[in-house]
Amino acid sequence: MIEVGIVEDNVKIRNLIQRYLDMQENMSCKIAVDSVEEMLEYLKEMQPPNVLLMDIQLPGMSGIKGIEIIKKEYPSIEIIMLTIYHDSHKIFDSLVAGASGYLLKHTSLPEIKESIENLAEGGAPMSPQIARKVIQYFNQPKPVNKPESDLTAREQDIVNGLVDGLSYKLIADRFDISIDTVRAHIRNIYKKLHVNSKAEVIAKSLRGEI
Amino acid sequence: MIEVGIVEDNVKIRNLIQRYLDMQENMSCKIAVDSVEEMLEYLKEMQPPNVLLMDIQLPGMSGIKGIEIIKKEYPSIEIIMLTIYHDSHKIFDSLVAGASGYLLKHTSLPEIKESIENLAEGGAPMSPQIARKVIQYFNQPKPVNKPESDLTAREQDIVNGLVDGLSYKLIADRFDISIDTVRAHIRNIYKKLHVNSKAEVIAKSLRGEI
DNA sequence: ATCAATATCACATAAATATGCGGTTTAACC
DNA sequence: GGTTAAACCGCATATTTATGTGATATTGAT
Numbered sequence: 001m002i003e004v005g006i007v008e009d010n011v012k013i014r015n016l017i018q019r020y021l022d023m024q025e026n027m028s029c030k031i032a033v034d035s036v037e038e039m040l041e042y043l044k045e046m047q048p049p050n051v052l053l054m055d056i057q058l059p060g061m062s063g064i065k066g067i068e069i070i071k072k073e074y075p076s077i078e079i080i081m082l083t084i085y086h087d088s089h090k091i092f093d094s095l096v097a098g099a100s101g102y103l104l105k106h107t108s109l110p111e112i113k114e115s116i117e118n119l120a121e122g123g124a125p126m127s128p129q130i131a132r133k134v135i136q137y138f139n140q141p142k143p144v145n146k147p148e149s150d151l152t153a154r155e156q157d158i159v160n161g162l163v164d165g166l167s168y169k170l171i172a173d174r175f176d177i178s179i180d181t182v183r184a185h186i187r188n189i190y191k192k193l194h195v196n197s198k199a200e201v202i203a204k205s206l207r208g209e210i
Numbered sequence: 211m212i213e214v215g216i217v218e219d220n221v222k223i224r225n226l227i228q229r230y231l232d233m234q235e236n237m238s239c240k241i242a243v244d245s246v247e248e249m250l251e252y253l254k255e256m257q258p259p260n261v262l263l264m265d266i267q268l269p270g271m272s273g274i275k276g277i278e279i280i281k282k283e284y285p286s287i288e289i290i291m292l293t294i295y296h297d298s299h300k301i302f303d304s305l306v307a308g309a310s311g312y313l314l315k316h317t318s319l320p321e322i323k324e325s326i327e328n329l330a331e332g333g334a335p336m337s338p339q340i341a342r343k344v345i346q347y348f349n350q351p352k353p354v355n356k357p358e359s360d361l362t363a364r365e366q367d368i369v370n371g372l373v374d375g376l377s378y379k380l381i382a383d384r385f386d387i388s389i390d391t392v393r394a395h396i397r398n399i400y401k402k403l404h405v406n407s408k409a410e411v412i413a414k415s416l417r418g419e420i
Numbered sequence: 421a422t423c424a425a426t427a428t429c430a431c432a433t434a435a436a437t438a439t440g441c442g443g444t445t446t447a448a449c450c
Numbered sequence: 451g452g453t454t455a456a457a458c459c460g461c462a463t464a465t466t467t468a469t470g471t472g473a474t475a476t477t478g479a480t
Contacts, residue, residue: 092348095345095348095349096348096349098349099345100342100345101345118338121338122338122339122342123337123338123339123341123342124338124341124342124344124345125338125341126336126341126345127333128328128331128332128333128334128335129332129333131333131334131335131336131341132310132332132333132334134334134344134345135305135309135310135311135334135336135344138302138305138306139305139306139308152455152456152457153456154456154457154458155456162409163409163413164413165405165407165409165410165413167407167435167436167437168436168437169436177457177458177459178458178459178460179459180458180459180460180461181457181458181459181460183437183438183439184457184458184459185457185458186437186438187438187439187440188456190438190439195375196438196439197375197377197437197438197466198408198409198436198437198438199372199373199375199408199409199412200375202409202412202413202416203373203374203375203412203416206412206413206416206417207416362425362426362427364426364427364428365426377465377466377467378466378467379466387427387428387429388428388429388430389429390428390429390430390431391427391428391429393429393467393468393469394427394428394429395426395427395428396467396468397468397469397470398426400468400469406468406469407436407467407468408466408467408468
């Protein structure tokens with residue numbers, strides 16, 4: 001039996017969903033409130049539900065802030081956002097805050113039910129449009145970076161040593177070469193990268209510019 | 211009418227899917243090959259399909275490399291991966307390469323059909339397990355960082371100077387203070403961060419650990 | 421009013437780094 | 451067989467960093 005809770009300030013929608021879910025054989029929906037604050041009150045006293053359906057636009061605390069707080073206190077609760085917002089910011093903020101699913105409000109009752117079951121089975125319910133936005137997120141950052149300075153394998157070793165915070169001496173020890181050889185490599189690295197300090201090499205490396 | 215192409219080296223599966231899709235009223239699936247190379251040959255001569263179903267493990271070029279090449283040449287083709295692999299690396303590599311969906315091979319024929327329609331309507335078909343992994347990607351980076359070393363504003367300024375690759379002298383110039391003051395700040399920064407070199411501060415900073 | 425933290429500055433010194441110039445050996449390439 | 455690139459080593463020196471031990475002024479909290 002899956003215990004479902006609802007945080008939604010539109011009474012009509014809330015009652016509709018609650019009645020529908022509570023009617024299901026494998027679900028129970030006893031707690032439906034209209035703010036995160038109320039839900040937190042409830043959680044303090046009662047057994048927490050397995051799944052929460054949550055709106056974003058709410059009186060008082062926003063649903064996204066709510067995710068953070070609830071997930072922190074009750075990490076086992078899976079949260080599905082149910083909202084009209086389909087802008088990337090709200091989607092990503094929700095997911096980063098800890099939501100496990102994101103549905104748009106036009107989702108039908110049977111689909112909501114299915115999503116909850118889906119979640120219980122280790123899935124992550126998302127409206128198709130949302131999934132699209134999430135996937136687009138991965139396509140975006142592509143063309144940004146493609147520097148490729150060609151350091152030799154050994155030079156890359158030395159750079160890694162620098163990034164690990166090692167001194168020349170320790171790098172020499174790590175690779176069992178003399179400190180003067182380390183110096184030589186570093187000289188060459190500086191030439192190739194057009195820099196003249198350890199700091200710049202580390203910065204470049206950690207920025208993925210090598 | 212949605213034109214679908216298939217790149218899949220298992221003949222049985224390929225034929226099964228092709229026949230099923232071609233049978234649908236709103237779809238046509240005329241081209242089904244067993245390698246990316248063959249598909250590229252085909253695309254050079256014929257009208258490109260709207261959607262491609264693609265395996266990852268293929269003879270010759272991998273499906274992921276295939277996405278890159280095909281999307282580069284024919285950006286309008288939407289690609290759905292259809293594979294047995296559910297490891298994060300393959301999923302993310304596929305999405306970054308330009309895939310619009312990612313289905314696991316146990317997906318039923320009607321679900322595949324539905325996914326293609328879904329895609330045509332602006333969605334992004336994903337198996338629930340895949341969606342879960344994608345969502346987990348966003349949750350990940352959160353608990354990673356919890357450093358909270360409380361540097362003062364001035365100390366943070368100095369750190370930024372270091373990250374910018376400046377020497378003590380240049381940092382002093384930037385903030386119009388003496389080099390000895392820079393030294394003093396850096397001493398304090400080292401104490402707070404438990405390090406003892408510029409390199410480590412820069413590394414920590416760029417890793418978001420400050 | 422006192423205390424703690426911050427920001428500022430100074431002097432001194434050891435250690436590390438940056439840079440110049442020199443070299444040998446090895447493996448790959450034409 | 452000569453050329454080239456890489457990896458290796460050494461010595462010298464100027465600059466930069468790391469660290470110690472001071473000190474003063476300002477500020478916000480107790």
